[in-house]
Amino acid sequence: MKFFKKNAVNLSYEELFRTAYMMVLHRHGDVLYTNVEKVFRNRVDFISKDIVAQDDGDFLKFCGKTWKEFEISIQMVRDMLMYMDRNYVVSQKKKNNL
Numbered sequence: 522m523k524f525f526k527k528n529a530v531n532l533s534y535e536e537l538f539r540t541a542y543m544m545v546l547h548r549h550g551d552v553l554y555t556n557v558e559k560v561f562r563n564r565v566d567f568i569s570k571d572i573v574a575q576d577d578g579d580f581l582k583f584c585g586k587t588w589k590e591f592e593i594s595i596q597m598v599r600d601m602l603m604y605m606d607r608n609y610v611v612s613q614k615k616k617n618n619l
Contacts, residue, residue, distance in 0.1 A: 534597075534600065534601060537601045538600075538601050538603070538604070541553060541601060541602050541604060541605055542604045542605075544605075545604055545605045545608055545609045550605055550608075550609030550613070551609075551613070553602075553605055553609075554605065554609060554610070554613075554615060557598070557602065564591070564594075568587055568591060571587065572584060572587065
């Protein structure tokens, strides 16, 4: 996902929000939710492996930087999926992971 690779400059948040909105509106919220969940799980696995492999003396600095970058990415995704979060997640009684 481009958000995690700091490559979101060329993405249109309006277009992404509209696409997510249309998916939920047209009853494809389950596909969107499942795929977003999968992307986040993969990213957390990747980050945890990076942290375990960290052998630099600035372990806490590395963890802090990694967390900040992840937090910024999550905020962007949260904003983009606001409609799904408020409608699909609530109606389907899914866990609100955002």
